[in-house]
Amino acid sequence: MEPSPLLNDPLRTKGTAFTEAQRREHGLLGLLPHSVTTLDEQVRRSWNEVRRQATDLDRYVYLRSLQDRNENLFYSVLAADVPTALPLVYTPTVAEGCRRFSELWRRPRGLYLSWPDREHLREMLRNRPHSDVDVIVVTDGQRILGIGDQGVGGMGIPVGKLSLYTLIGGIDPARTLPILLDVGTDNADLLDDEFYLGWRHRRIDDEAYVAFVEDIVAAVEDEMPDVLLQWEDFATPHAAPILERYRDRLLTFNDDIQGTAAVALGALQGAAAVAGTRLRDQQVVMLGAGSAGIGVMDMVRQEMIDEGASDDEARAHCWVVDVRGLLTTDRDDLSDDQRAFAHDPSDVSGWGVDGLPGLGDLVEHLDVGVLLGLSTAQGAFTEEIIRTMAAKVDRPIVFPLSNPTSNAEARPADVDDWTDGKALIATGSPFPPLSRDQKGEHADRDIPVAQCNNVYIFPAVGLAVTAARATRVTDAMMRAAARALGDASPALADSHAPLLPAWADVRDVADGIALAVAAQAVADGVAPKADDDELRAAIRRTRWSPGY
Numbered sequence: 001m002e003p004s005p006l007l008n009d010p011l012r013t014k015g016t017a018f019t020e021a022q023r024r025e026h027g028l029l030g031l032l033p034h035s036v037t038t039l040d041e042q043v044r045r046s047w048n049e050v051r052r053q054a055t056d057l058d059r060y061v062y063l064r065s066l067q068d069r070n071e072n073l074f075y076s077v078l079a080a081d082v083p084t085a086l087p088l089v090y091t092p093t094v095a096e097g098c099r100r101f102s103e104l105w106r107r108p109r110g111l112y113l114s115w116p117d118r119e120h121l122r123e124m125l126r127n128r129p130h131s132d133v134d135v136i137v138v139t140d141g142q143r144i145l146g147i148g149d150q151g152v153g154g155m156g157i158p159v160g161k162l163s164l165y166t167l168i169g170g171i172d173p174a175r176t177l178p179i180l181l182d183v184g185t186d187n188a189d190l191l192d193d194e195f196y197l198g199w200r201h202r203r204i205d206d207e208a209y210v211a212f213v214e215d216i217v218a219a220v221e222d223e224m225p226d227v228l229l230q231w232e233d234f235a236t237p238h239a240a241p242i243l244e245r246y247r248d249r250l251l252t253f254n255d256d257i258q259g260t261a262a263v264a265l266g267a268l269q270g271a272a273a274v275a276g277t278r279l280r281d282q283q284v285v286m287l288g289a290g291s292a293g294i295g296v297m298d299m300v301r302q303e304m305i306d307e308g309a310s311d312d313e314a315r316a317h318c319w320v321v322d323v324r325g326l327l328t329t330d331r332d333d334l335s336d337d338q339r340a341f342a343h344d345p346s347d348v349s350g351w352g353v354d355g356l357p358g359l360g361d362l363v364e365h366l367d368v369g370v371l372l373g374l375s376t377a378q379g380a381f382t383e384e385i386i387r388t389m390a391a392k393v394d395r396p397i398v399f400p401l402s403n404p405t406s407n408a409e410a411r412p413a414d415v416d417d418w419t420d421g422k423a424l425i426a427t428g429s430p431f432p433p434l435s436r437d438q439k440g441e442h443a444d445r446d447i448p449v450a451q452c453n454n455v456y457i458f459p460a461v462g463l464a465v466t467a468a469r470a471t472r473v474t475d476a477m478m479r480a481a482a483r484a485l486g487d488a489s490p491a492l493a494d495s496h497a498p499l500l501p502a503w504a505d506v507r508d509v510a511d512g513i514a515l516a517v518a519a520q521a522v523a524d525g526v527a528p529k530a531d532d533d534e535l536r537a538a539i540r541r542t543r544w545s546p547g548y
């Protein structure tokens with residue numbers, strides 16, 4: 001006799017919550033313990049189990065297997081305590097889940113499109129677990145958070161991101177599809193690991209890689225023409241070129257470039273309001289010239305122009321530093337995207353620095369108001385750098401945004417100490433709260449550190465384009481997301497509050513962002529005409545919530 005399909009279907013099962021009548025109706029008598037529980041009881045039992053686990057990695061494994069067993073329960077568990085759940089299913093714990101993916105393997109989820117099987121792409125796509133898909137998140141695993149090439153282990157990221165599309169953006173889990181492009185790995189440890197589950201081969205690159213991605217996109221276009229395709233954690237040499245190739249051809253965006261830019265700009269809007277300054281008047285320094293750093297600076301530059309700066313003035317206020325130092329026009333190792341932020345060497349020639357100025361030189365010679373980190377370089381915002389910055393500006397804005405926690409450019413508590421509480425701080429991964437408010441005064445309660453992570457943006461974008469039936473993701477839609485998030489900054493109304501909304505409010509905030517993005521899609525002519533009331537109703541109809 002076959003196991004009961006209903007009991008073992010993660011999208012339809014209720015486990016011990018099947019009532020006596022349902023147990024009789026569906027042939028489940030005897031397959032479950034006697035007690036009939038409620039969803040609430042199941043949630044409490046699951047949280048007990050989560051807490052009982054010894055480590056956060058164990059908690060991640062428990063929650064992932066719960067997701068594979070009962071999705072309604074999984075999302076009810078996450079929704080019951082979003083601030084505690086988020087670090088377990090997302091950064092930082094997901095990084096460890098990716099590192100140890102092969103060792104922890106339990107059950108299939110999503111699609112693995114491997115280069116050796118490239119002749120069978122369409123067949124593989126047709127084998128997807130659910131035919132109607134609203135959102136795909138795809139990675140090739142080459143730049144997972146700040147921990148580099150994880151090969152097939154990168155699948156942890158699309159799975160994690162899509163669970164947040166559902167939790168926060170209300171995308172039906174049956175209509176999500178994580179995809180891992182397995183083009184090999186250059187991670188020597190993985191190639192040597194006897195248990196590695198991916199294609200054990202150096203990465204294919206260049207024309208073969210480009211052709212493989214093109215074949216996949218063409219197959220997705222044929223199979224799922226209306227789907228939102230999100231590119232995630234591609235290495236910088238591939239990330240922007242892929243986005244440029246496909247952004248005008250299908251409904252697509254790159255989360256690390258565009259989602260990160262939108263969340264950073266939203267948090268900067270809150271910070272600028274508290275600091276009482278405009279972005280265009282600040283010297284903005286970015287440590288990291290990867291696709292994330294350049295994406296953020298692109299939006300910062302655009303915002304300065306919207307505030308009235310000329311393009312030249314905006315560029316003059318943007319400074320980008322990589323491993324070698326400041327991006328300058330005489331360097332021959334820059335991509336076009338990076339070159340757009342390169343300074344003329346004459347801008348810094350009076351500083352008396354041998355070679356390229358580094359971050360320390362910039363804070364010494366400029367009044368840096370905003371310091372952003374997307375470098376993966378742990379601790380790169382040193383005490384000396386932060387103290388020098390704080391000596392020159394009233395409210396230094398310091399965002400160490402690299403993930404996971406161990407890659408952050410600084411710890412908020414240190415930045416807070418070094419600046420006597422003057423710094424306005426946001427981080428990429430979660431950190432413990434501070435005991436000072438945004439005015440630098442000791443508060444009688446803990447002040448959460450805003451987590452400036454693209455998770456505030458991508459679920460809302462997914463909800464918007466699905467509800468509005470958009471066909472493209474325009475730059476203006478991402479700017480609208482940034483503005484709507486910035487408008488929701490609790491710091492605008494209360495200087496004791498963090499720069500970004502509390503996780504408890506994140507679904508309501510996502511609805512607001514989704515409305516702004518959907519309205520912009522209509523205004524840009526990439527979604528059917530609809531007014532705000534119609535869009536609001538469509539967002540409400542699209543939003544899936546867990547329950548039996």
Ligand SMILES: NC(=O)C1=CN([C@@H]2O[C@H](COP(=O)(O)OP(=O)(O)OC[C@H]3O[C@@H](n4cnc5c(N)ncnc54)[C@H](OP(=O)(O)O)[C@@H]3O)[C@@H](O)[C@H]2O)C=CC1
Pocket residue numbers: 143144145146147234235236255256257260263287288289290291292293321322323324374375376377380401402403404407427428429452453454455
């Ligand atoms: N908070 C959020 O929402 C997000 C955070 N991120 C984080 O951003 C980080 C970077 O992502 P991405 O741009 O794709 O990665 P890349 O690896 O492509 O870029 C890293 C950049 O930082 C530079 N860099 C590395 N080490 C140093 C150092 N010690 N000093 C100065 N510069 C340094 C690199 O220089 P070079 O090229 O010369 O080696 C490169 O320009 C990751 O940790 C990722 O997790 C990404 C997206 C969203």
Ligand SMILES: CC(=O)C(=O)O
Pocket residue numbers: 144145146233255256402403428453454455
């Ligand atoms: C958050 C994210 O997308 C990253 O760190 O890559």
Ligand SMILES: [Mg+2]
Pocket residue numbers: 145232233255256
């Ligand atoms: Mg990412």
